[in-house]
Amino acid sequence: MRADIDRLMEERGVDCIFVRAAETEDTDRQYLTRGIHANATVVKKRGEDPILIVSGMEIDEAKKSGYPVMNMFDFDLANIWREHAGDGMAIQREFFRAIIEKLDIHGRVAFYGTAPVMSTFKFTKMVQEHFSDRIELFEDEDVTILTHARRSKDEEELALLRESGRRASLAMTRTREWLSTLHTDGEIVVDAENKPVTIGDVKRYVRLRLMELDMEDSEGMIFAMGRDAGVPHSRGEADQVLKTGQTIVFDLFPRPIGGGYYHDMTRTWSLGYATPEVQAAYDLVMHAFTQSLEALTLGKPTNTLQHLVCDIFEAYGHPTSRSQPATSSGYTHSLGHGIGLDVHEAPNMSHLTPDHVVFQVGDVLTIEPGLYYPEKGWGIRVEDTVYLHESGQVENLTDCSYELVIPLNEK
Amino acid sequence: MRADIDRLMEERGVDCIFVRAAETEDTDRQYLTRGIHANATVVKKRGEDPILIVSGMEIDEAKKSGYPVMNMFDFDLANIWREHAGDGMAIQREFFRAIIEKLDIHGRVAFYGTAPVMSTFKFTKMVQEHFSDRIELFEDEDVTILTHARRSKDEEELALLRESGRRASLAMTRTREWLSTLHTDGEIVVDAENKPVTIGDVKRYVRLRLMELDMEDSEGMIFAMGRDAGVPHSRGEADQVLKTGQTIVFDLFPRPIGGGYYHDMTRTWSLGYATPEVQAAYDLVMHAFTQSLEALTLGKPTNTLQHLVCDIFEAYGHPTSRSQPATSSGYTHSLGHGIGLDVHEAPNMSHLTPDHVVFQVGDVLTIEPGLYYPEKGWGIRVEDTVYLHESGQVENLTDCSYELVIPLNEK
Numbered sequence: 036m037r038a039d040i041d042r043l044m045e046e047r048g049v050d051c052i053f054v055r056a057a058e059t060e061d062t063d064r065q066y067l068t069r070g071i072h073a074n075a076t077v078v079k080k081r082g083e084d085p086i087l088i089v090s091g092m093e094i095d096e097a098k099k100s101g102y103p104v105m106n107m108f109d110f111d112l113a114n115i116w117r118e119h120a121g122d123g124m125a126i127q128r129e130f131f132r133a134i135i136e137k138l139d140i141h142g143r144v145a146f147y148g149t150a151p152v153m154s155t156f157k158f159t160k161m162v163q164e165h166f167s168d169r170i171e172l173f174e175d176e177d178v179t180i181l182t183h184a185r186r187s188k189d190e191e192e193l194a195l196l197r198e199s200g201r202r203a204s205l206a207m208t209r210t211r212e213w214l215s216t217l218h219t220d221g222e223i224v225v226d227a228e229n230k231p232v233t234i235g236d237v238k239r240y241v242r243l244r245l246m247e248l249d250m251e252d253s254e255g256m257i258f259a260m261g262r263d264a265g266v267p268h269s270r271g272e273a274d275q276v277l278k279t280g281q282t283i284v285f286d287l288f289p290r291p292i293g294g295g296y297y298h299d300m301t302r303t304w305s306l307g308y309a310t311p312e313v314q315a316a317y318d319l320v321m322h323a324f325t326q327s328l329e330a331l332t333l334g335k336p337t338n339t340l341q342h343l344v345c346d347i348f349e350a351y352g353h354p355t356s357r358s359q360p361a362t363s364s365g366y367t368h369s370l371g372h373g374i375g376l377d378v379h380e381a382p383n384m385s386h387l388t389p390d391h392v393v394f395q396v397g398d399v400l401t402i403e404p405g406l407y408y409p410e411k412g413w414g415i416r417v418e419d420t421v422y423l424h425e426s427g428q429v430e431n432l433t434d435c436s437y438e439l440v441i442p443l444n445e446k
Numbered sequence: 447m448r449a450d451i452d453r454l455m456e457e458r459g460v461d462c463i464f465v466r467a468a469e470t471e472d473t474d475r476q477y478l479t480r481g482i483h484a485n486a487t488v489v490k491k492r493g494e495d496p497i498l499i500v501s502g503m504e505i506d507e508a509k510k511s512g513y514p515v516m517n518m519f520d521f522d523l524a525n526i527w528r529e530h531a532g533d534g535m536a537i538q539r540e541f542f543r544a545i546i547e548k549l550d551i552h553g554r555v556a557f558y559g560t561a562p563v564m565s566t567f568k569f570t571k572m573v574q575e576h577f578s579d580r581i582e583l584f585e586d587e588d589v590t591i592l593t594h595a596r597r598s599k600d601e602e603e604l605a606l607l608r609e610s611g612r613r614a615s616l617a618m619t620r621t622r623e624w625l626s627t628l629h630t631d632g633e634i635v636v637d638a639e640n641k642p643v644t645i646g647d648v649k650r651y652v653r654l655r656l657m658e659l660d661m662e663d664s665e666g667m668i669f670a671m672g673r674d675a676g677v678p679h680s681r682g683e684a685d686q687v688l689k690t691g692q693t694i695v696f697d698l699f700p701r702p703i704g705g706g707y708y709h710d711m712t713r714t715w716s717l718g719y720a721t722p723e724v725q726a727a728y729d730l731v732m733h734a735f736t737q738s739l740e741a742l743t744l745g746k747p748t749n750t751l752q753h754l755v756c757d758i759f760e761a762y763g764h765p766t767s768r769s770q771p772a773t774s775s776g777y778t779h780s781l782g783h784g785i786g787l788d789v790h791e792a793p794n795m796s797h798l799t800p801d802h803v804v805f806q807v808g809d810v811l812t813i814e815p816g817l818y819y820p821e822k823g824w825g826i827r828v829e830d831t832v833y834l835h836e837s838g839q840v841e842n843l844t845d846c847s848y849e850l851v852i853p854l855n856e857k
Contacts, residue, residue, distance in 0.1 A: 055563060060665075063562075072666065072681070091774040092679040108772035116771065121800030123588035146563045151474075152466060153558055153586050155566040160585070174571070175564050177534035239657070242703075246653055253664065254471075255483065255704050268503040270483070292653075293666050360527065361519035363502040389532030 036189045036397065037066070043180040044081040049145050049173050052079040052180070055158070056148030062376035063147045063181050065294060068100040072294065078138055088134065110134055128161055135170065145173040147181050178381050186373055186381040187397030193422060195296045196375075196399055200420060200432030202248040203289050203298035207435045209244045210237065210285070211304070217277075218446040219307055224277035225446060234258050235273030241287070250289040254378055257286035257301075264303070265409030267368055267416070279307030279443065282413040284405075288378050297378050299401045300433045301418035307443045310413075316406050317415050317439045323347045323404040324417045327370060331402070333427050334393050341370045341386040344404050353406060357386045364408050371401035374420060398423040399432075447600045447808065448477070454591040455492040460584050461553030463490045463591070466561060466569070473787035474558045474592050476705060479511040483705065489549060497549065521545055539572055546581065556584040558592050589792050597784055597792040598808030604833060606707045607786075607810055611831060611843030613659040614700050614709035618846045620655045621648065621696070622715070628688075629857040630718055635688035636857060645669050646684030652698070661700040665789055668697035668712075675714070676820030678779055678827065690718030690854065693824040695816075699789050708789045710812045711844045712829035718854045727817050728826050728850045734758045734815040735828045738781060742813070744838050745804050752781045752797040755815050764817060768797045775819050782812040785831060809834040810843075 044052065054064045054077040067077050067085050073093040079085040087097040087104045097104040110133035119125035134140070146159065159172055178186075188196060217224050217232060224232050237258055245252055259271035264284040277283075286301040303320075305313060323344045330343055345357040345366065354365035373380035382392050384400070394400075400423070405416030419433035455463065465475045465488040478488050478496050484504040490496040498508040498515045508515040521544035530536040545551070557570070570583055589597075599607060628635050628643060635643050648669055656663055670682035675695040688694075697712040714731075716724060734755045741754055756768040756777065765776035784791035793803050795811070805811075811834070816827030830844035 073679070090679075091772065091778065092677060094774075095674075095677050095680055106772065113771035116798050120798040121802075146567065148563050149560060150563050150566075151558070151590075152561050152566045153556065153590050155561075155563045156557065156570045156583065157585055159567045159570070172567065174568055179562075179564050242657055243654075246650070246657065251662075263506075266503060266506050268484070268501075269506055360524035361502065361517065363505075367502065387527050387531040391532075 036184060036187045038189070039184045039187070040067075040079070040180060041082055043183060047173070047175070047180060048143055049175075049180065050081055050142030051140050051144045053077070053144060053146050054148040055146055056150050060294065061148045062185075063149070065376055066181065066185055068097075068102060070294070071096055071100045073097045076134070078134065078140070080138070080140065086138065110137060124157055124161055127158060128165055131162065131166070135166065141169050143171050143173045145175055145180065147179060182381050185375055187395060188375060188399050188422070189397065192296065192375070195291075196298070196420075196422065197432055199250070199289070199291065199296050199298040200300075200434070202245075202250050203287055203300055204434040206241060206244040206248060206250065206289070207285065207287055207300060207302065210241050211302075211436065211441060213240060214277075214304070214306065215441050215443070217306075217443055219279050219443050220446045222278045222280065224279065224306055224443065229446065231276040233273060234260065234271045234275045234277070237277070238271075238273065245289050246292075249292050251292045252287070252289050254288055254297075256288065257284060259284050259414070262409050262412045264414035265407045265412065266363075266414065267405065267407060277306060280305060280310055282309075282313055282415055284414050284416050286416065286418065294376075296376060297374050298432065299374050299378060299403075299418060299420050300435065301403055301405075301416045302435060302437070303415045303417060303439060304441050305439050306441050309440050312411075313413055313415070314439065316413075319347070319351055320404050320406055320415045320417055321437060324402065324419075327402050327404065328419075328421070328429060328431075331400075331421070331423070331429050332394060333396065333423060336388070336390045337382050337384045337392050337394060338386050338388045338390065340402075341384055341388075344370055345386060348404075348406065364410065365406060366404065367407050368405070371403050371418070374399050374401055394423055396423060396425045447595060447598045449600070450595045450598070451478075451490070451591065452493055454594060458584070458586070458591060459554055460556050460586075460591065461492055462551050462555045463496075464488070464555060464557050465559040466557055471705065472559045473596075474560070476787055477592065477596055479508075479513060481705070482507055482511045484508040487545070489545065489551070491549070491551065499545065521548060535568055535572060538569060539576055542573065542577070546577065552580050554582050554584045556586055556591065558590060593792050596786055598806060599786060599810050599833070600808065603707065603786070606702075607709070607831075607833065608843055610661070610701065610707050610709040611711075611845070613656075613661050614698055614711055615845040617652060617655040617659060617661065617700070618696065618698055618711060618713060621652050622713075622847065622852060624651060625688075625715070625717065626852050626854070628717075628854055630690050630854050631857045633689045633691065635690065635717055635854065640857065642687040644684060645671065645682045645686045645688070648688070649682075649684065656700050657703075660703050662703045663698070663700050665699055665708075667699070668695060670695050670825070673820050673823045675825035676818045676823065677774075677825065678816065678818060688717060691716060691721055693720075693724055693826055695825050695827050697827065697829065705787075707787060708785050709843065710785050710789060710814075710829060710831050711846065712814055712816075712827045713846060713848070714826045714828060714850060715852050716850050717852050720851050723822075724824055724826070725850065727824075730758070730762055731815055731817055731826045731828055732848060735813065735830075738813050738815065739830075739832070739840060739842075742811075742832070742834070742840050743805060744807065744834060747799070747801045748793050748795045748803050748805060749797050749799045749801065751813075752795055752799075755781055756797060759815075759817065775821065776817060777815065778818055779816070782814050782829070785810050785812055805834060807834060807836045 073096040075087040263269040369385040403418030484507040486498040674680040780796040814829030
């Protein structure tokens with residue numbers, strides 16, 4: 036939680052945090068500044084509020100954070116630009132010098148945010164070459180201070196996560212309801228005008244429902260059928276026509292328009308009917324899914340759930356990423372992931388995640404077992420997003436039918 | 447252009463390029479791989495095709511590039527994971543070792559893409575500590591090899607840019623047409639049911655029009671009125687009701703759904719009527735706009751256009767970012783920017799841009815002069831996106847009326 040950042044800085048011996056990110060969208064910056072959309076350099080000394088340094092154009096937006104805002108030109112930028120025109124690294128060096136002098140920054144400094152790799156390489160090299168007398172670049176753990184803080188969601192964030200879950204669930208339920216009004220023409224699925232319905236049509240329908248709910252599909256949903264459903268990251272081909280008796284993996288991970296907390300959910304559907312093979316595999320995935328949810332306990336290593344699910348699938352003869360790491364058949368991925376301002380956040384939930392990574396209060400997690408057999412032409416995944424309360428209660432933020440078959444009428 | 451990458455690598459003495467980006471969306475990677483949406487590590491040796499290294503889940507998508515694709519597990523990843531479970535940097539180190547050994551990589555290596563700053567810092571430090579016997583990290587110029595190559599768009603890209611321009615223009619024109627069907631109730635703008643129309647309503651309308659055209663507003667459009675129009679990066683407040691006689695800055699920069707080439711255009715509108723002060727300022731902005739377009743010439747420094755526009759505005763008594771670098775009144779920004787897979791690309795078009803940065807064949811540029819007086823309650827900006835042909839012809843990719851006033855009927 037945001038309230039943990041100073042404690043983590045203290046524990047890891049960090050004196051100051053910089054968020055140095057390109058352009059406007061950066062989730063570390065959004066987190067530190069309570070969601071503002073401004074291209075700010077954020078400087079947070081331990082025990083103090085973050086300071087936002089922005090251009091004149093961004094001051095209004097930056098002030099919405101409630102934190103102190105400074106203008107880039109308070110740091111001699113006009114002179115720096117004039118003196119070093121055309122030398123981007125010299126401008127960055129002198130601007131950085133002005134900031135650390137004016138804000139009196141010393142000691143161990145950690146840089147976060149997301150930026151071009153080449154720019155970060157050159158910038159950190161420059162800081163080491165020119166400012167090592169007063170600044171030591173801090174090499175953070177794999178789970179950085181901000182990543183760790185962001186992992187535990189507080190009450191304010193929970194309210195936003197619930198709302199994203201409500202809207203995503205509604206969009207998926209409406210899509211299911213719409214599909215159930217379609218008809219079959221042989222194995223082809225058609226609309227009231229007898230026009231074949233494509234995956235592109237479905238995605239357009241989903242985006243409209245999301246838009247009505249002020250949500251956006253910023254990362255690109257998965258609606259993949261048949262063989263493609265067997266490839267967990269295939270997004271589905273827009274011109275493919277819906278067919279009966281094929282599995283459809285529909286993985287939706289939208290967020291509020293303009294940024295905010297993601298929701299992530301997956302259902303597997305089979306239109307008209309399901310083959311016995313698919314129905315049996317689906318029942319097994321649902322079994323693994325409900326077993327995982329039941330076993331989800333505060334303080335337990337996150338790897339225990341992945342082991343549980345691998346045990347279940349392997350007992351039924353399916354290869355898993357534990358039994359055959361490079362497999363592209365069977366259960367080919369980890370059980371889930373944390374989620375928040377990014378779709379993928381801490382914690383990891385692989386069987387290789389070390390034991391000290393345990394489920395903790397405020398975790399928001401996806402639980403998403405699946406079975407994939409592209410060579411047999413099908414794939415199955417079921418996914419909900421849940422919140423872990425202090426009481427140990429697992430609150431499910433997803434609400435949509437788990438029924439595999441969506442019955443259709445013959446035309 | 448893509449065809450220039452090997453020459454630029456030769457000129458700058460680079461033996462190999464890595465794109466090492468987080469998650470799926472990275473425009474350097476998209477450029478190098480012709481638009482695939484896979485979480486690939488891309489390795490390109492000079493004179494050879496890029497190789498995409500992906501997980502099994504991403505192989506199908508990666509193959510769409512037409513380039514060689516390798517599985518992460520071809521690089522001993524299963525053993526590396528097992529041996530170094532929980533130590534992210536050790537895993538990265540050994541995976542990198544396996545890649546450079548298997549693909550026989552030596553010499554000067556440049557890293558591109560966009561990634562978390564802390565991760566890049568630790569990774570580049572690790573490479574220097576462990577692989578300096580065979581690899582030298584290349585410190586590229588401000589305009590990197592990929593940034594430079596991406597700047598000049600080829601015929602294939604021009605076709606995509608034209609199409610984005612056509613669709614963005616259509617969405618804006620339809621919005622203008624819709625606004626012209628509204629009515630006034632005093633100074634308030636209302637719909638057919640006499641309901642006041644808000645900025646949130648307009649943005650929803652625009653998003654629907656974009657969606658019909660398979661475009662998305664991934665970066666968040668600007669529709670800012672009155673004082674907010676005077677703050678170039680204010681996005682507009684959703685609950686604000688449209689009023690007559692106020693300037694509206696409508697800056698739209700969408701891209702095709704799922705990624706592709708952006709278009710960027712701005713119009714300033716005043717509903718019902720415009721005040722004489724605003725009309726005069728608008729005419730001056732249009733003058734600066736048309737003068738810039740006429741002066742746009744292959745081989746000229748990009749700063750010449752900014753100087754021209756500053757000359758015009760200053761002659762009429764307006765402060766500019768040249769005369770008063772920290773001003774938040776008058777002409778407060780640069781004339782424009784390159785655009786492509788990112789909204790902002792090379793070249794820069796500031797008066798501080800050095801003379802050696804000249805307009806060149808294949809440039810795609812925004813031209814966007816403006817005047818801003820938040821304290822007077824108005825702002826004005828007009829922006830088109832243009833393409834520079836080899837013949838010197840400036841092709842305007844934007845097509846929407848420049849009329850300031852949108853006449854309304856009284857209710």
